[in-house]
Amino acid sequence: MSFLSRVLPDRTPWRTLPDFRRLWVQGVVTSLGSFMAVVALPLQIKELTGSPFAVGAMGLVELVPLVVCGLYGGALADVADRRRVILLTEAGLGVLAAVLLVDALLPHPLLWPLYVVAAGVSGLSGLQRPALDALIARIVPHEQVPAAAALNSLRGNLGAIAGPSLAGVVVASAGTATAYALTTAGFAVSVVLCRRLSPAPARGPKERPSLRGIAEGAAYAWSRPVLLGTYAVDMAAMLFAVPDALFPFLADDLGAPWALGFMYAAISLGSLLLGLTSGWVARVRRHGLLVVGGAAAWGLAIAAAGWSANVWLLLFFLVLAGAGDMVSGLGRSTIWNQTIPDGLRGRLAGIEVLSFSTGPQLGQVRGGTVAGWTGTRTALWSGGVACVAAVGLLAAALPRMVRYDADTDPDAARRRTEKQAETRAGEHAAGQLPVPPPVTAPAEDPA
Known part of the structure; x- marks a missing residue:
């Protein structure tokens, strides 16, 4: 290769x-x-x-x-x-x-x-x-x-x-x-x-x-520590470290109003650069580590941006933050699509919508409020530090999420079996295969 x-x-x-x-x-x-x-x-x-x-x-x-x-x-x-x-x-x-x-x-x-x-x-x-x-x-x-x-x-x-x-x-x-x-x-x-x-x-x-169907989806998510961990890490990263509301004030503090647009683009640029070099992702099996490591890198980069007195250095750290967010997002998306049964995928996707939409909005409120109390730069770096601390605590509290392995996780194995059965059934319906033999899914993990 x-x-x-x-x-x-x-x-x-x-x-x-x-x-x-x-x-x-x-x-x-x-x-x-x-x-x-x-x-x-x-x-x-x-x-x-x-x-x-x-x-x-x-x-x-x-x-x-x-x-x-x-x-x-x-x-x-x-x-x-x-x-x-x-x-x-x-x-x-x-x-x-x-x-x-x-x-x-x-x-x-x-x-x-x-x-x-x-x-x-x-x-x-x-x-x-x-x-x-x-x-x-x-x-x-x-x-x-x-x-x-x-x-x-x-x-x-x-x-x-x-x-x-x-x-x-x-x-x-x-x-x-x-x-x-x-x-x-x-x-x-x-x-x-x-x-x-x-x-x-x-x-x-x-x-x-129905509400009963929504409740079934929520109960499934609650019973899966791996899924709970992905939602919680994403919420923590956005709640504590989303920086958008602070950018206009940061530009003024640094005497660089011309840099405001670059600040908004820098995070997306970091995510884009990571995406353009993402060939290695296909070989990763421990996607929980991507979730935690990427979110921690996001928080560290945001904290470093808050400590930066030079606008170009701040932009550099915002690019790194975007790359970290991308890594965490790839881990979350992979875990969701590799473990959630097809019959529940929509309801869990609805929960995901709440996770990645309300977090940034609440984070904007947090950033603006803290900036009013302590100043813009402090609001930025303290949010990054709080993000790293929260991610560390969540990793300690939810070790199964950190240990997630696509090859051995029981939910991933069950979903893989389902996908194989779906593929064989589709090929059989198209006349490409004989009748598929029954496939036994792995036993339910009591944990």
């Missing part, structure tokens, strides 16, 4: 799985289009009101729909055709983008539709994300899960860097209406791609989403 093949991302899922390839391309199109609205919407609210509070209120109207629809969407993804859920929510997002376009074209644009659309987008995104995650877990073979996680993270980070940059140029040069038109067009293309996905109906008996 050449050096480049060991370092560059493993493209096997992209080359061999048509549905994964369609989802990947669809994600790129949606990301670039969505960032047009992400940049244009707060700018339009600012132009209409001149109020920072009015812009910040978007977060308030988005939070409840995200939480409620994320949990409901998780239950829906386990009882409905996941392709259909993705297709309908993507179409709904396109309709909301068209509403923004129509409002922007009015002689006197209205304010209230902007908040309604922001809440609607948050709700539809919450409905869609569990179905999307659960569909990827179904279509990707067990041994290709780490490579698929790396490719999806690479796609996300490319969008996070290119999307806002392109959107800023479009909004500045052509206005918000043009940005909304491009967003609408992007969703139209995405719907066409989603229609080409293979159907993904629920494999169990047909049921309606």
Whole structure:
């Protein structure tokens, strides 16, 4: 194996799985289009009101729909055709983008539709994300899960860097209406791609989403220390060390207002660079170590950024922080998709939506509050130190998560057996194999 093949991302899922390839391309199109609205919407609210509070209120109207629809969407993804859920929510997002376009074209644009659309987008995104995650877990073979996680993270980070940059140029040069038109067009293309996905109906008996189903998913997560550890580590990392709210003040403290945009991009850049050199991930078996080690590296880098008096040094540590966050994220995603049964994958994905959405929002509140008490730099480095301490305590409290091994973990072995049986059944249905012999799953782990 050449050096480049060991370092560059493993493209096997992209080359061999048509549905994964369609989802990947669809994600790129949606990301670039969505960032047009992400940049244009707060700018339009600012132009209409001149109020920072009015812009910040978007977060308030988005939070409840995200939480409620994320949990409901998780239950829906386990009882409905996941392709259909993705297709309908993507179409709904396109309709909301068209509403923004129509409002922007009015002689006197209205304010209230902007908040309604922001809440609607948050709700539809919450409905869609569990179905999307659960569909990827179904279509990707067990041994290709780490490579698929790396490719999806690479796609996300490319969008996070290119999307806002392109959107800023479009909004500045052509206005918000043009940005909304491009967003609408992007969703139209995405719907066409989603229609080409293979159907993904629920494999169990047909049921309606229910609170009982959501509770079953929560009970499963609670009974699995490995899963609990991944959620807890992610929450701790975001709660204590997410730095975004501090960037405007850091730029002023360092006398470098020009560096504000670079601060926002630096973390995504670090994640992107790690993703571009993620070939080694396919050979890792101890993914719990990735979760813990990556989160600890994130916290250490954030603390070092807070101690940095030079803006370039601060940016360097933010890039390192992004790389650490990427490592932890790859570990989490791999564990989730290698261990969670298909019938519960949607509901657990709903819990994951809460994990990675509420953590950063609470972290913004923590950072701003501590900065008001102690100063911006102290808020940054103390959050990094607290993150490292919290991750260390969680690792000590949940040793099974740290010891997770893809080859020996009973839940991973059980899911691997399920995937092999699903593959053989599919090949048999296509006339490629004789009737598959029964496969016995490993015994349930009492722990």
